[in-house]
Amino acid sequence: MDFGFTAGDEEFRADARAWLCEHGGGAQERRAWERALGKGGWIGLGWGEGGFGNRVATLTQQVVWAEEYARSGAPARSGHIGEKLLAPTLLAHGSEEQKARFLPPVALGEELWCQGYSEPGAGSDLAGVRTKAERASDGTYRVTGQKIWTSLAHEADWCFVLARTEPDSRRHRGLSFLLVPMDQPGRIEVRPIRQMTGTSEFNEVFFDGARAEHVVGGEGAGWQVAMSLLGFERGVSTLAQQIGFAGELARVVGAAVRSGAVEDPVVRDRLVRQWAELRVMRWNALRTLGSSGDAGAPSVAKLLWGGWHQRLGELAMQVRGASASAGPREWEPSTPYELDDAQHLFLFSRADTIYGGSDQVQRTIIAERVLGLPREPKGVV
Incomplete structure (x- = not known):
């Protein structure tokens, strides 16, 4: 199989x-x-011809852009949820009115999105969501409930929310995919979640009768739309992620050389294994890129990179030895420690095998949908 790029x-x-x-x-x-990217036409390369303000690029050109972006050290994206998740979902399931309303602002970098899926009692088990949406007399919905681990909710203009629109429905039935504006004082509250790293990338979001006008795919089709969106979550961006992983691995190797840990044959073996596994991840991502028939490919990819990145964080601490311990922040006594890049990598990567679908859930998907094994018993909700 040829993985080369054309002229x-x-x-x-x-x-x-x-x-x-x-x-x-x-x-x-x-x-x-985001607005600079939008003005340059670099948002939505894979959307195709639609007149939304984006460039049109082939699949391999999308890979090229993702790789060059990662290599350039450009600022971290805050519009990727709208570009990579919402937009493909609207293109597949949205009405023409919804596409015309929401895609151009995403392509121009003018509106940011967050994802309202996980809840305190329904994280990896997405079918257990309890957030409700009741239809009002004017045809809109009133959303009430709580979402958690919501990335960028504190910055977002909109949130796509999986909510239960059919009273007393269970599991994947009776769910709808709603588009909710975040600027609703008194009806939406965002609370940042402080992590071990001291940062707050994730949030709790509380909806108290929040108004929503748009439902994607029709009322009751939320499960199908939500599953379609999760299929878009792993794709070209995985290759860009691996460029970042390669940079982190290079820094760990450098730390091993400086500390002398590289002389330990066990450490050397682990470093080589990390390098080899990263190459395997790249070839696997290229092999499955654009494949719509491989139901297990996204789950395999998540299992590969989640465990790999977690092991890299552990290795980053091992090669540092005692110097890996976090020291106090003299300039901010209320914060017990200050982290460098390697320490942040170790702590943050502890969540890699949980968020985006835990390892247990990914293995269950592979077992049931790919291998055809008996379905795992589900508790009554």
Whole structure:
């Protein structure tokens, strides 16, 4: 199988690299950076011809852009949930009115999105959601409930919410996929969740009769729409993620050389294994890219990178030895420690095998949907 790039792809790479070199340097406010990407036409490369303000790129050119973006050190994206999750879902299931309303602002970097899936009692078990949405007399919905681990909710303009629109329904039945504006004071409250790293990328979101006008795919079709969206969650972006992983691995190798840990044959073996497994992940991602018939491919990819990244965090601490211990922040006594990049990698990567679908859930998907094994018994909700 040929994984090479064409001359046209390499020309596209040169354009992308030149644009990123010109615009991506220096620290930019996150929203300003999204608008810059939108103005350049770099948001929504895979949406196809639709007149939404995006460039049209082949699948391999999308890979090129993702790789060059990761290599450039450009600012972290805050619009990826709208671009990579919501937009493909609307293209597949949304009405023409919904596409015309929501896709252009995403393509221009003007509206940011967050994902309202997980709940305190329904994380990996998504079919157990309890957030309710009742239809009002004017035809809109009133959403009440709690979501958790909601990335970027504190910045988002909109949230796509999986909610139960059929009273007394169970599991995957009676769910709908709603688009909820976040600017509803008194009806939506966002509470940041402080993590071991001291940062707060995730949030709790409380809905108290929040208004929603748009339902994607029709009332009661939420489970099908939600599953379709999860299929978009792993794709071209996985390859860009691996560029970042390669940079982290290089830093761990450098730390092993400086500390002398690389002389330990066990450490050397682990470093080589990390390198080899990263190469395998890349070839697997390229092999399955654009494949719609492999139901287990997203789950396999998640299992591979989640465990790999977690082991890299452990290795980053091992090669440092005693110096891996976190020290106090003299300038901020209320915070017990200050973390460097390696310590942050170790602590944050503890969640890699949980978020985005836990390892247990991924293995169950592979067993049931790919291998055809008996379904796991479900508790009554």
